[in-house]
Amino acid sequence: MRMTTIRQGSLALFAALALASIANAQTTTLWYDKPATDWEKEALPLGNGRIGAMVFGGVDSERLQISEKSLWTGGPGSEGGYDYGLAPESQAALMKSIGSKLLDGSTLAPEDVARQLGRKMNNYGDYQSFGDVIIERESDGSPVSGYRRELDLDTATARVSFKQGDAGFRREYFISYPDQVLVSRWISTSSQKLRVRFVVPDNRTVTVRAAGERIQVFGALKSNGLKYAAELRVIPECGSIKVDGDSLLVESDCQLLFVLAARTNYRMRYPDYRDASSDPAADVVKDTLAGKDRYAQFFSRHRDDYQQLFRRVALKLEPGTSKLPTDKLRAQYGTGNASADRQLEQLYFQYGRYLLLASSRQGSLPANLQGVWNDKATPPWNADYHVNINLQMNYWPAEVANLAETTPPLFDFVDHLVAPGKLAAQRYFGANGWTMFLNTNAWGYVGPIDWPTAFWQPEASAWLALHYYEHYLFSEDASFLKSRAWPVMKGATEFWLDALVTDPRDGKLVVTPSYSPEHGPFTAGAAMSQQIVANLFENASVAAKLVGDKAFAKRVDEALTKLDRGLRIGKWGQLQEWKADLDDAKDDHRHVSHLFALHPGHEIVTDNAELAAAARATLDARGDASTGWSRAWKINFWARLRDGDRAHKLLEGLLRDSTLPNLWDTHPPFQIDGNFGATAGIVEMLLQSQNGEVHILPALPKSWSKGSVKGIRARGDVTVDIDWDSCGPVQLVLATGHAGAVAVRSTLFEKAFDGDVKTEGSGPLRKFVAKRDGLYTFTRTADCEAH
Numbered sequence: 001m002r003m004t005t006i007r008q009g010s011l012a013l014f015a016a017l018a019l020a021s022i023a024n025a026q027t028t029t030l031w032y033d034k035p036a037t038d039w040e041k042e043a044l045p046l047g048n049g050r051i052g053a054m055v056f057g058g059v060d061s062e063r064l065q066i067s068e069k070s071l072w073t074g075g076p077g078s079e080g081g082y083d084y085g086l087a088p089e090s091q092a093a094l095m096k097s098i099g100s101k102l103l104d105g106s107t108l109a110p111e112d113v114a115r116q117l118g119r120k121m122n123n124y125g126d127y128q129s130f131g132d133v134i135i136e137r138e139s140d141g142s143p144v145s146g147y148r149r150e151l152d153l154d155t156a157t158a159r160v161s162f163k164q165g166d167a168g169f170r171r172e173y174f175i176s177y178p179d180q181v182l183v184s185r186w187i188s189t190s191s192q193k194l195r196v197r198f199v200v201p202d203n204r205t206v207t208v209r210a211a212g213e214r215i216q217v218f219g220a221l222k223s224n225g226l227k228y229a230a231e232l233r234v235i236p237e238c239g240s241i242k243v244d245g246d247s248l249l250v251e252s253d254c255q256l257l258f259v260l261a262a263r264t265n266y267r268m269r270y271p272d273y274r275d276a277s278s279d280p281a282a283d284v285v286k287d288t289l290a291g292k293d294r295y296a297q298f299f300s301r302h303r304d305d306y307q308q309l310f311r312r313v314a315l316k317l318e319p320g321t322s323k324l325p326t327d328k329l330r331a332q333y334g335t336g337n338a339s340a341d342r343q344l345e346q347l348y349f350q351y352g353r354y355l356l357l358a359s360s361r362q363g364s365l366p367a368n369l370q371g372v373w374n375d376k377a378t379p380p381w382n383a384d385y386h387v388n389i390n391l392q393m394n395y396w397p398a399e400v401a402n403l404a405e406t407t408p409p410l411f412d413f414v415d416h417l418v419a420p421g422k423l424a425a426q427r428y429f430g431a432n433g434w435t436m437f438l439n440t441n442a443w444g445y446v447g448p449i450d451w452p453t454a455f456w457q458p459e460a461s462a463w464l465a466l467h468y469y470e471h472y473l474f475s476e477d478a479s480f481l482k483s484r485a486w487p488v489m490k491g492a493t494e495f496w497l498d499a500l501v502t503d504p505r506d507g508k509l510v511v512t513p514s515y516s517p518e519h520g521p522f523t524a525g526a527a528m529s530q531q532i533v534a535n536l537f538e539n540a541s542v543a544a545k546l547v548g549d550k551a552f553a554k555r556v557d558e559a560l561t562k563l564d565r566g567l568r569i570g571k572w573g574q575l576q577e578w579k580a581d582l583d584d585a586k587d588d589h590r591h592v593s594h595l596f597a598l599h600p601g602h603e604i605v606t607d608n609a610e611l612a613a614a615a616r617a618t619l620d621a622r623g624d625a626s627t628g629w630s631r632a633w634k635i636n637f638w639a640r641l642r643d644g645d646r647a648h649k650l651l652e653g654l655l656r657d658s659t660l661p662n663l664w665d666t667h668p669p670f671q672i673d674g675n676f677g678a679t680a681g682i683v684e685m686l687l688q689s690q691n692g693e694v695h696i697l698p699a700l701p702k703s704w705s706k707g708s709v710k711g712i713r714a715r716g717d718v719t720v721d722i723d724w725d726s727c728g729p730v731q732l733v734l735a736t737g738h739a740g741a742v743a744v745r746s747t748l749f750e751k752a753f754d755g756d757v758k759t760e761g762s763g764p765l766r767k768f769v770a771k772r773d774g775l776y777t778f779t780r781t782a783d784c785e786a787h
């Protein structure tokens with residue numbers, strides 16, 4: 001038992017905090033007037049990339065559902081063995097014979113191919129819930145008033161406050177990246193009696209020990225022996241703590257601090273994926289070290305770390321100041337209150353940036369299908385990493401929305417897929433380089449699964465390599481290109497140099513067997529396969545020259561001359577999904593993979609009227625309604641087609657039909673990719689740079705008639721601020737991180753403007769030579785007439 005006699009002015013502190021909270025509000029706060037009961041739809045997510053928590057905010061019983069990114073069943077150590085998804089024998093001859101059958105234009109049913117090349121997943125595993133912290137409060141049962149539960153995106157803090165009778169209660173929660181712990185502070189104006197316990201699912205061995213002011217939890221997953229541990233420290237400024245079995249009983253009328261750490265002995269390293277030297281039970285003690293017990297210090301380290309990333313970007317869309325709780329704001333979205341709609345869009349955009357920071361920071365696995373949040377033992381799709389769109393989409397906002405610091409988990413993860421991916425290339429194709437298929441887990445899974453309509457996607461490694469190259473284009477970091485990007489890009493390129501086959505019909509190099517993700521029959525040379533390989537080769541050609549790998553550049557350039565680019569216009573004016581014109585104009589399938597070359601690729605240039613019209617025809621036929629991530633992708637497509645109103649229509653549909661009350665994207669079920677895809681899409685509407693120029697407001701919708709954005713990023717290491725009104729840009733500020741030529745396309749240049757640099761060119765495109773760390777401002781001087 002611990003007794004202290006320090007008593008502080010909780011009342012005064014409580015009053016001061018309540019005022020601060022009201023001042024914050026509106027466009028960076030999600031808030032609700034009742035506790036959450038539904039994990040997926042209502043609880044509010046916190047995260048530091050590695051640890052996630054869902055805050056329910058119950059009045060009498062608080063639930064914090066905890067996740068730790070590496071707590072996965074399956075993989076090495078599982079009973080029955082684990083083979084990374086790879087068949088023991090070479091499948092190359094079988095794969096080649098299937099591939100060659102398609103070269104006369106034949107098709108094969110996915111079931112046929114899956115029966116031959118598919119494999120049942122063995123000990124693939126699932127991402128796990130870590131457990132729940134439950135804090136029950138003894139209540140006098142009197143009525144509760146003034147309830148508020150909120151997530152403040154500006155400080156990455158959740159808060160809960162209410163009154164019961166005359167007493168006020170307030171709780172705050174955040175997960176610190178610098179300190180690697182969840183911290184919570186509870187304040188009340190009258191004494192609180194609490195029972196604190198930690199509950200873990202039963203698929204693991206567990207020891208729970210409550211002692212002194214701590215609850216320790218440790219054990220191992222039954223599935224694979226992965227060790228895990230958590231430690232919860234309760235630090236009251238006054239009052240008492242008693243141990244009662246597995247629980248702590250706390251009585252206090254001052255400030256209470258909770259500090260929670262959670263770890264496993266996972267290590268992202270093929271083949272064993274274990275850190276032999278780590279002892280999670282000892283590591284969590286270090287995380288919650290005594291001495292680290294001042295809320296203010298925890299909070300200021302957390303806030304400083306978070307805000308230097310989050311606050312780089314500001315978006316203003318002339319929002320209203322609706323006082324509606326966020327669930328009601330969303331429910332009334334699109335019903336005629338334009339300023340409330342702008343408020344929600346602005347909030348949703350910053351929420352996407354928040355979620356990426358919360359689910360992807362250096363030192364852990366990348367954001368999975370659910371970011372870092374999961375409450376189940378068998379979550380949808382194992383809460384894994386699907387690589388035929390989903391993992392890639394998670395990282396679309398990273399560069400454009402100025403959060404490049406969220407990319408290290410992706411690159412660390414993919415780097416470690418290269419070793420098993422080389423085995424996949426050999427075993428399935430007899431090829432050099434590396435590849436993988438539809439999906440992967442925490443354990444380097446690189447083989448094909450047995451789900452006929454999705455399993456075959458050997459272009460995944462090429463698509464992931466694009467992220468490395470994009471990171472280079474945005475940062476111009478030559479050492480990243482050489483040491484990190486190039487090995488991964490080269491390996492993916494080597495694979496396709498070996499795996500492509502000459503199509504006897506036209507002498508072009510094609511992928512065979514090829515499968516347009518989750519759609520259609522197997523053919524040779526589906527558009528997406530060809531477009532991804534073309535994109536990889538184009539990038540590899542430039543990169544090889546930059547890193548001085550001339551011989552390799554020559555090989556790539558030769559292959560490029562023979563490569564089928566997968567860009568054909570079909571009989572109803574559509575961009576063909578397959579080499580033969582098989583497209584059905586009535587098909588509304590959610591995947592629109594054959595527009596890869598429009599986004600995230602850049603080979604369908606909107607200035608090419610024919611290709612742009614074909615992409616439009618395809619999108620019109622597929623329709624706007626779809627699942628969450630599909631709608632999000634379509635925002636990006638329409639933005640690239642420079643149709644701001646249509647892009648906005650897709651955003652409207654996403655917010656109206658595919659967004660839960662806690663603003664999570666729903667496929668359904670909850671899948672975080674749609675949040676990230678839409679966040680990236682909003683930037684694409686305001687700024688693009690994929691074709692060698694910084695294009696200002698390429699797809700501004702009419703409904704965003706006035707606004708500003710600050711801190712978004714263009715390729716070439718350029719950071720852009722734009723103010724606009726209904727006549728277009730009013731002012732642009734470009735901050736250049738590197739010296740060199742910059743081409744800027746803006747309607748501003750068609751009007752009179754003042755610029756602090758000499759530009760070349762006329763019309764909307766101007767060029768100038770920028771300095772390293774230069775700042776260039778262009779301001780409209782003509783009056784705005786059109787409204």
Ligand code: FUC
Pocket residue numbers: 369381386388390454518591627629667671
């Ligand atoms: C892809 C999609 C599915 C789902 C899954 C996780 O396979 O086609 O719709 O999003 O990923």
